[in-house]
Amino acid sequence: MNVLIAEHAGFCFGVEKAIEKAYEEIDTNVINGPVYSLGPIIHNHQVVEQLERRGLRTINEISDAENGTVIIRSHGVPEITYKEIENRGLRLVDTTCPFVKKIQRIVSEHHAKGHRIVIIGNRTHPEVIGINGWCNNEGLVISETHEVEKIPHDETLCIVAQTTMLIGLFQSIKNELANRIQTIHWYNTICLATQDRQQTARDLAGKVGVMVVIGGKHSSNTKKLAEVCKGYLPNETYLIEKYTDLPLGLFSEEESVGVTAGASTPKKAIENTVELLRAISTGDKWQIAIDGPAGAGKSTIARHLAERLHFVYIDTGAMYRALTWYIIENKCEMDNIDQIVTLAHSVRIDLKQDRVYLDGKDVSDEIRSLQVTEHVSTVASIKDVRKAMVKLQQKIATKNHVVMDGRDIGTVVLQEATLKVFLTATVEERARRRFEELKNKTETTYDEIKKQIEERDHADETREHDPLIPANDAVHIDSTRLSIEEVVEKIILLFCDRIKLNSRK
């Protein structure tokens, strides 16, 4: 896979300056009290979290700051906010980007002359709210070409744009207003960093099969970059916040992938994404094996993982159901073990995106029939059937990227898995989860379920064949205090780092 990076991608100078200033303030400012950022310093969770861990406090209102220093981020603020900061006796560190400052100045000057201010931008974006605050909030904000109808015909206009607007939108609004005879002062205030990023993203999207845009989901310039790329690759543009968001299963066959990033995306986020994309182009098939005791949440986690990564989830239960349905269809008696085993060896089962195919036919609905439910455990208890199914599971895993869960996946079924996880939780927590799941469906108590789980654990750990033991190279994850999303995120991070590490060898 050829991974190409846009010539202009990632941090712009305005964001870099804001971050630098924030670090400088929290690291060196020991005499001026706490350091606040009015709103998240940039639209990037990871960077904001890092700074907050170092001591930066994010506030939404000036009144939330009691003393100390307030940093105004690169988006800028309304004029009145400066007065509020002064009135509360707070120290001010202003990192408003010079491009934004220039717009505020233009707006303020034209407003003073009595001109009508029109701002092309997103009215809820902090930068636009800030700009409007320099003309007494009397500016008219428009974000679509058809909104030009709202612009009065009888006033002198001053038209500016949010710094991250699409240049195409600015031009089309200008064209729409071209035949007006009134005086219009036009200012193309889209910043150079935005224009460069959009142009080089456009150039790249025209050359590759897939585009990855990295940046915060709330970042205006990142969203605009994704829009630019979607103009070329409507279904092949992926907007991600971090490398663990990549739907890896969709990328492994790609020949060329382009990468760009918004102005608030750090260099490290781009490097990590590019390294992972390059690491997955080996043609290998990846396997994530999840083992663990009953009630640890294995199948839920495995399904979520498969969905996030676009891998095949090997649903062993569905496979046994498909075989049972096949046995019934072939009019084989349930006590004819030899014929059942023969059928188990001849059946062809495929799993694709939650659907189950038997000899090419989608049987996902048929395998849920009562008749199948009645016989499936008999079929699954036949040792030679289990052997045949393991072979089939291994075969599926050689042709697809897979996630599989069970009790002997890492030790028996997928011994060479890329990542093996042993998922646990305390007995109490597993019993609680099971109880929550069953309490409205059946009459049971928490204590009964807890007892069953303890007995099951004992049986699993002491059984003669393939007892429940973690593979030597399995990573242990205790999910007792973690949400499903946290466990999934943890496993994806481990998996991505494992792939990157393997590729460096």
Ligand code: F3S
């Ligand atoms: Fe400034 Fe443009 Fe960056 S306005 S903060 S240089 S995206």
